Amino acid sequence: MTSPSNDTPPAAIKTSKAPAISRAAAVLRLLGKSESPLNLQTIADRLELVPSTCLNILRALVAEEFVAFDSDSKRYSLEAGVLTLARQWLRRSAFNDLVQPVLDRISREREITMLGVNIVGLEHIVVVASSQAGNNLQISAQIGTRFPALLSATGRCIAAFGNHREEDIKRRFDTLRWDDPPSWTQWQQQVKETRERGYAIDTGNYIAGVTVLAAPVWNASGKLRHALVALGISSTVQRRGMGKLEKDLLSAAKSLSQQLSGEG
Template sequence: MSLDFARDERADLVKPVGAVITALAILRCIGRHREALRLSDIVREESINASTAHAILRTLEHEGLVAFDRRTKRYTLASGLTDLAAPLTERDDPAMRAANAMAAAAQELHATIGLWRRVGDEVELLHVADSSATMRVAFTIGRRLPMLLGAMGRLVAARGDFDEATLERGFEAVPWAIVPDYTTWRAEVATAQRDAIGLDHGHVNAGILGVAVPVEHDGPLRHVVAAAMFDAGPHPDTTVIVDRLRAVAAVAGDQ
């Protein structure tokens, strides 16, 4: 008797609302198809009463979740769904979280600032912010580069569990403009491990200063915020650059 009572009590607490379930079924149905759907298509596929489906679709259209083409009499999903999901997307997407902070830092530092993600033996550019300077370093979103490249590479090497042979191969795979001395580079990796800062003075691109900081404080290094600027240009002191990049990294990491 007591077990039946407990089961009934739980059912009352989670009793679904029919109209909500039907609305979700309609949205999922439309989302499964590349082409726009007629009311009759939705009714047939979901076995829903036509008048109920029509009323729900009109409500979803009013709320901006569904778009209705009055010429073809067909329904598609609308941008209101994107707006509805935006807070969740921003929580999970470091690029979206950091976009405004990156734009502000790029202007302040007269630099190009990128948010990079490690993907296997490479780093991939997720987002970039440019300054308004006439001459500036250009990055392309989606570009992939060797993981040990430049300022970022020193951080990757510092935070990775690599043996010496792997580091040597990775170092040799980097398309250096001016190849650094390997012993000096290893000392710079040790400094990056100690200070959580990666620096590159013109070895990737002559005359370009690269500064990088990690997004994750500890554990595996998945994301890096890096700035690139003309080494002889009107940029702030390195300490100022690092502090600004760390502030961006904190936003990207939601810390």
């Protein structure tokens, strides 16, 4: 799975009501996405920060043990303190406790990649659990990866069940990047179909040759906070049985929703 959301855009940092926090978060996201440590100038350039301001942020993050500094290479990377926060959040998440065996089962039986995602309004979704099939050709997304909220099948679920204003949805939709982008009219029809059947399908729009399915998972307050996502090479999905996968995904999402609401 590719094309995760970008680092916090410089414009968003400049308009933030808490710019210091936005800048620190942007630095952490940038370091988290980088496959190798970065130097000060690279970080400042990518986030459009004044180097002296960027240095102060990095020093504060190093002091809090969220960022590590290598004095030999003069480069920065994430430190273990970030993991502490992540583990604390994961421990408190009932969804994470319940979803992993569900993902493992469907992934194994259908030979497909399964994800559990956390939905953050119209901003983005975050992968919080995953399971990959054992076949040779795999599509994957690392835990912690962020994607624009309205992208692919999950986005259709958010638009269908998230109770968001159409003008807000349209504004976000216009910024999305697809391999084969649907028109706004086509996408609205797909959202309507999602609402009617209870789950969404993206066949090659987001990533050419890849089918993505998503089903909503409701929390105890009846709000859409998570989703189950299945993704695989379209030919493989069809060969293994699209109908069976749809049934498994919807059944699992309903079961998880009942457990999270205390009904299961």
